Amino acid sequence: MTKGWFFGWQAVAFSYLFIIFFTTLVTSQPQTNLLLRSCSLLNSRSFFTNLNQTFREVRRQLSDNNTYFATAEQSRNREPVYMMAQCRLYMSTADCLDCYDVATSNARSCAAATGARAVLDGCFLRYDTRRFYDESTQPGNVGLCGNRTAIRPKRFQTALDGLLSNLTIATPRIKELFAASSSNIAGSNKSVYAIAQCAPTLAPNGCKECLQMAYSNIMNCLPFVDGRALDTGCFMRYSSTPFFSKNKTTIIEPFLGQGLLSIILLAIIIWCRRLKNRSTKKGYLYGQSDRLQDPLKYRYRDLKKATKNFSDDYKLGEGGFGEVYKGEVKTGNTIAVKKLLVSSANADFQNEVRVLSNVHHRNLIRLLGCCSEGPELLLVLEYMENGSLEKFLYGERKGILNWKQRYEVICGTAKGLAYLHEQYHVTIIHRDINPRNILLDKDFQPKIADFGLARLLPEEQTHISTRVAGTFGYTAPEYAIHGQVSEKSDTYSFGIVVLEILSGKRCSDVLDLSHPDQYLLEYAWSVYENQVPLNLIDEAVDRSECTERDVMKIIEIALMCTQSVVSERPKMSEVLMLLNDRSGDHKPPNRLPFNVSYLNVHVDDPSYVASSTSNAVASLTELTGR
Incomplete structure (x- = not known):
């Protein structure tokens, strides 16, 4: 084993x-609250003869004790009927039948329909003219x-x-x-x-x-x-x-x-071993009400061996926080090892690593452990098979992502950021959201990398000469000029990344050669105002996979995220609501000219502003597109 x-x-x-x-x-009940009813097209009398027979057959099956699922079909002529019904397993047979009868009534109210679906709290019913039993998600x-x-x-x-x-x-x-x-x-x-x-x-x-x-x-x-x-x-x-x-x-x-x-026996053994380990394990004290587990401690020699002595052949890339290498450990698992630009592991470093190693979300890279015994500090991270989003947008794998995959990357990234900002027990602001820090797993699902790492670096070791720890082009104006960071700084960066995902272009690219000063963000505003959303879409995307309405909605959300006025940008939890909202009932973005007074920030270091504003303003065209 x-x-x-x-x-x-x-x-x-x-x-x-x-x-x-x-x-x-709890006490059972039929739970006949109707959640959804949908109907399909019209058909003939012979179809309804078949339909009535399937209704009766399904009910007969559900009448048997502890039968919670039934299918029936009548396919003897050119108008077949396929039916499926299911009750929740916690219901009694009587409650199941009551719920089924209500579902039947709702399905029949679709009048002359060749397909219908009724979903209730306690059961669901569906019929159609084709077999649909193996359909999972649509x-x-x-x-x-x-x-x-x-x-x-x-x-x-x-x-x-x-x-x-x-x-x-x-x-x-x-x-x-x-x-x-x-x-x-x-x-x-x-x-x-x-x-x-x-x-x-x-x-x-x-x-x-x-x-x-x-x-x-x-x-x-x-x-x-x-x-x-x-x-x-x-x-x-x-x-x-x-x-x-x-x-x-x-x-x-x-x-x-x-x-x-x-x-059960296996779990009991594991549980006992964990209790034993917990009694001697240190590092469970952090915060007032939260108990955080220490990250795993790796030996330097093991990580050196796993990465073939940090061979260039195993190098996955490098960023502002250090170089990253692929590692293969003795268990057969593949990991990623990041060399940090930090000279020593002090108490603050250990506390921050502990906080980050307890972040668990499907759209965030797992911090598996660390090593502080060698010549440099190392973080051991979850390995992502497909690497960074960057190479799929404008790198060697450009054009591979279809519309559905791009949309899932947008939604998944939003979920990861919302978790960091509002759902984890401490607020974590990323400060460097860009396609290099969004990685894709084998199923092309996104996971955000390098979150919280800016907190690990001493002020003098950030990878930009000022205290700004972001990447120009994605950095919010108030952060670039004043170093004023907030969750809304990440929102701005997210909006820029969304435009890159849609277009397959870098934020610094000029998309309209007749306007050489018009960068991606400015071009997106032009597309939005002229109601031509498909002009922004990457030419590699099949236009039949998306609609103008869908694309326009995503562009509008991106522009809301990149508004100059900080307070006008939505929170990431609000971005998620907008992505799932089909009503379109929300305040549209405002295209306001950039003005320092819009930043709504308090400058606590006038000397810093005097020395750095000229450089930051010089980059505002790249940052804001205007």
Whole structure:
């Protein structure tokens, strides 16, 4: 048994145990709250003869005890009907049938439709003229949010994120593709409750794909205490109020037949070993209410060996914070090793590394550990197979990303920044968002790198001669001129990166040769004002994959992020809401000429401003495009 295999099963075991032992029971009900109804095209009388037969057959199947899923089809003529219905596994048979009857009524109200879908809290029903049983996620997946705000949003977010992450991992590995659980909210006697469910006709990978999309949609409901995610092949729901029931054996039942006893025994062994280690481990004290784990300590000689003595052949790149190398460790895993431009590891350094190593988010690079025993300080990071976004926009792999992948990079980057700004227990401002610091995994999902590293460097060791730690072209004007940094500085940089993702051009490129002083941002304003959004899109993108409305929406969000007035820029959590908003009901961006008075900053060092403003202003054309 290898160490990698052992710890892989450790994660599975704890996910399973988490769901099994922390399930909360409540009284059942049919849960016939209608969440979504959609209808398709018209058809003939023979179609409805088939449809009525499938309605009856599905209900017959659901009438059997503990039957929560049914399909039926009538395909004897040219107008076939395929139907699927599913109830949540915590419901009784009677409640399941009640919910199905309400779903049937709503589906029938679509009148002469050849396809319909009704999704309720307790069940869903779908029929169509084609087989759809293996569909996992399709355009139109949505998140539906409540309107009550959590009293302590950050603590609620922490509890919910861990809970839904566990459900997303565990559910595809369960035979019935269903899991329900709850999690306590730190510092209170309250909990958050959640379920995840896929259609049993999906393969585990299809279920995983669907739930990952559901997780992405439902997390946008924060800080509200209720949320649901609806997709073709899955359903996810959370609430601060208990909503699932049945006895515990029903919740545990999906785990039987999967080596549960072995998993439990393995988890107990691991748990005991962790308790033993915890009793002697140092470094759990940081902050007033948060217990942070120390990062793993690596030996210098091991990292030197893993990187072939920091060979140029293993060099992945370099940036303002140091060089990065690929490393292959004894377990067979691949890591990234960053040499830091820091001379010594003082107490502040150790505290900052501890904070950063406890950041866990799907769109942020994991800091796995560090090494301070050699001639330079080293950080050990998660390795990303596809490298930086930069080479996909205007490097050696330019043109590979399609519209869907570009959109996912935009959304994923926004989620990572929102987590750093508002959802982690301390606020982390990146200060250097650019395509080099956005890395792509094997599935082209984005993860932000180098977040928080500016905090590790002494003031005199920042990679720009002034106290600005960003990259010109992406740096907000107020930061470039006055060194005044805030979350809105990252928002500005994000907006510039979005324009680069859309266009496949650098922010310093001139896109209209008839206007040689018109850089990317200025050109984007021209495209926006003239209502010709497709003029900005990278020529490598297939125009059939996107609509003018979709592109215009993204351009508008980018321009909102790059407004000169700091207070006019949205927070990253608001950016996420805008990305998911289909109503278009929001304040449009204002194109104001750059003016230092707009910066809304307090300058605490007049001598710095006097010495650095002339250089910074000289770069404002590059920074702002105007």
